[in-house]
Amino acid sequence: xxxxxxxxxxxxxxYKDLTALDRISFDVREGEILGILGPNGSGKTTTLKSILGxxxxxxxxxxxxxxxxxxxxxxxxxxxxAILEGARNIYWHLSPRENLTYFAGIRGIPKKTIIxxxxxxxxxxxxxxxADKEIRQFSSGMKQKCALACxxxxxxxxxxxDEPTLGLDVEISRTIRDWLLNVVEKEGKxxxxxxxxxxxxESICDRILIIRRGLIISHETVASLxxxxxxxxxxxxxxxxxxxxxxxxxATLGIVSVSGSSISVELETANQLIPLMRILGGADTKMLDFxxxxxxxxxxxxxVIREEEE
Amino acid sequence: MRFINLIVAExxxxxxxxRRYMFNTVAMLVVMFLIFMGMFWGIKSIGGxxxxxxxxxxxxxxxxxxxxxxxxxxxxxxxxxxESMRGTLEQLYLSPMGADKIFFVKAVINMVFNxxxxxxxxxxxxxxxxxxxxxxxxxxxxxxLLSTLSLVGISFMIGGIGLIHKRIGSLIGILSFxxxxxxxxxxxxxxxxxxxxxxxxxxxxRNSIVRGHVYPVWWYLxxxxxxxxxxxxxxxxxxxxxxxxxxxxxxxxY
Numbered sequence: 069x070x071x072x073x074x075x076x077x078x079x080x081x082x083y084k085d086l087t088a089l090d091r092i093s094f095d096v097r098e099g100e101i102l103g104i105l106g107p108n109g110s111g112k113t114t115t116l117k118s119i120l121g122x123x124x125x126x127x128x129x130x131x132x133x134x135x136x137x138x139x140x141x142x143x144x145x146x147x148x149x150a151i152l153e154g155a156r157n158i159y160w161h162l163s164p165r166e167n168l169t170y171f172a173g174i175r176g177i178p179k180k181t182i183i184x185x186x187x188x189x190x191x192x193x194x195x196x197x198x199a200d201k202e203i204r205q206f207s208s209g210m211k212q213k214c215a216l217a218c219x220x221x222x223x224x225x226x227x228x229x230d231e232p233t234l235g236l237d238v239e240i241s242r243t244i245r246d247w248l249l250n251v252v253e254k255e256g257k258x259x260x261x262x263x264x265x266x267x268x269x270e271s272i273c274d275r276i277l278i279i280r281r282g283l284i285i286s287h288e289t290v291a292s293l294x295x296x297x298x299x300x301x302x303x304x305x306x307x308x309x310x311x312x313x314x315x316x317x318x319a320t321l322g323i324v325s326v327s328g329s330s331i332s333v334e335l336e337t338a339n340q341l342i343p344l345m346r347i348l349g350g351a352d353t354k355m356l357d358f359x360x361x362x363x364x365x366x367x368x369x370x371x372v373i374r375e376e377e378e
Numbered sequence: 379m380r381f382i383n384l385i386v387a388e389x390x391x392x393x394x395x396x397r398r399y400m401f402n403t404v405a406m407l408v409v410m411f412l413i414f415m416g417m418f419w420g421i422k423s424i425g426g427x428x429x430x431x432x433x434x435x436x437x438x439x440x441x442x443x444x445x446x447x448x449x450x451x452x453x454x455x456x457x458x459x460x461e462s463m464r465g466t467l468e469q470l471y472l473s474p475m476g477a478d479k480i481f482f483v484k485a486v487i488n489m490v491f492n493x494x495x496x497x498x499x500x501x502x503x504x505x506x507x508x509x510x511x512x513x514x515x516x517x518x519x520x521x522x523l524l525s526t527l528s529l530v531g532i533s534f535m536i537g538g539i540g541l542i543h544k545r546i547g548s549l550i551g552i553l554s555f556x557x558x559x560x561x562x563x564x565x566x567x568x569x570x571x572x573x574x575x576x577x578x579x580x581x582x583x584r585n586s587i588v589r590g591h592v593y594p595v596w597w598y599l600x601x602x603x604x605x606x607x608x609x610x611x612x613x614x615x616x617x618x619x620x621x622x623x624x625x626x627x628x629x630x631x632y
Binding site for chain 1: 380381383384386387388390391394395398399464465466468469470471472473474475476480621624625626627629630
């Protein structure tokens with residue numbers, strides 16, 4: 069099992085009367101992509117900025133590669149990159165190449181040692197043809213790619229990305245996702261991402277942390293989250309439209325909705341699957357197909373939030 | 379080695395910015411050239427050909443002191459405000475070099491570029507008017523750089539306030555206005571005014587270049603001490619404000 073590279077323990081951050089983080093604890097392992105989800109103002113960005121030492125937390129501890137953020141921040145930053153304000157994090161009046169050179173330089177890295185890295189990043193993010201053009205003229209997606217390249221320029225092993233796909237279209241979001249997955253696989257990076265883009269988070273993250281009002285309300289792998297919430301939802305295709313007496317019987321097991329000859333059933337427990345099959349077996353119409361409907365992450369997220377509210 | 383790379387990066391950044399905003403750069407150089415031409419022609423028309431070089435030297439020293447002092451005083455505060463407005467301030471805080479070092483290097487690089495422009499425009503206007511001055515420029519720039527370090531310290535204090543309060547244009551304006559008075563105060567032999575930032579250095583530069591005063595070594599040590607103390611106090615205040623900005627989550631939010 070890979071080593072823990074970020075350890076957050078009992079983290080507390082308050083602003084006057086508002087508790088932004090209320091004793092949250094979690095670990096991130098080497099080579100893992102952890103997603104942080106939560107409604108606006110839930111504490112996602114505060115968590116990221118606390119790990120980077122940009123926000124001073126009140127209680128608890130954060131360790132990165134075994135070093136405390138409170139006392140060894142500068143050492144930690146040598147191996148950590150971040151995007152915090154999306155594409156605003158870079159200089160729009162400069163070109164991508166100039167930005168990359170500058171961000172390496174202010175970390176004390178000379179250009180000659182990163183020339184290859186600059187070319188690799190520009191090429192892999194399809195920015196080579198605009199490498200020397202002013203970023204101001206670029207689309208949002210291209211600006212975001214430049215910001216991403218700048219965060220990766222000094223080859224840090226840990227990346228913290230706050231809303232990396234905010235305001236981007238599906239195509240660019242997918243390009244960024246594929247690029248990140250490729251980098252993680254090839255270079256073994258550890259990534260912590262916050263996003264409201266559920267498809268993006270679902271397709272890229274190994275584990276998901278759901279935060280609400282500064283508290284962690286769910287902390288699971290994507291697969292286990294989906295398993296937990298998706299197993300009770302089924303769609304049945306019938307040969308003909310079902311009779312009302314069949315629907316009444318099924319309704320005793322859970323919530324039923326009908327669309328032509330298809331029935332959607334949401335059971336209260338997975339144990340009710342056998343009685344459901346018995347009812348369908350005795351029906352006067354033939355069952356053509358039976359699907360387990362997987363909730364997408366957005367539905368799961370809303371359900372977790374709803375459960376927590378209740 | 380790492381620090382040199384930071385210096386190179388900041389010098390490149392300034393060069394790229396000057397090149398990108400070429401119109402503004404050219405306008406700045408033209409204004410500087412016109413000011414020098416105005417000095418040369420003005421002195422010539424008032425004093426005729428028999429005027430001594432002293433008045434011109436005095437104006438030149440006064441101009442260099444004034445421009446450099448304004449630059450030193452305003453640099454860190456305005457840099458922090460503009461980085462914050464752009465959204466790039468937090469990225470500077472992610473550098474293991476530390477934001478204080480970055481802003482210090484920015485201030486010094488700005489000053490050095492300023493000296494290069496002044497020298498270039500000065501020689502251009504001397505060539506244009508055919509009147510050649512014999513000011514010891516290395517001494518002038520060295521002393522200006524040394525004495526404006528105290529103002530860099532004040533600028534760090536303003537920058538620290540800027541981290542929390544963001545809009546600090548009025549404060550910079552008031553302090554810049556106060557600078558005019560500071561440059562004319564008597565300091566030697568030692569007066570209470572000598573303990574203010576920049577005052578002793580500015581007076582020493584003016585008097586030694588224009589009037590040929592020779593100061594003892596201890597006076598230069600005093601000026602160095604004055605500058606370093608203000609710089610260190612400025613950095614200390616900046617660090618305290620930075621800590622407060624971290625606590626209040628004010629870093630980078632404009």
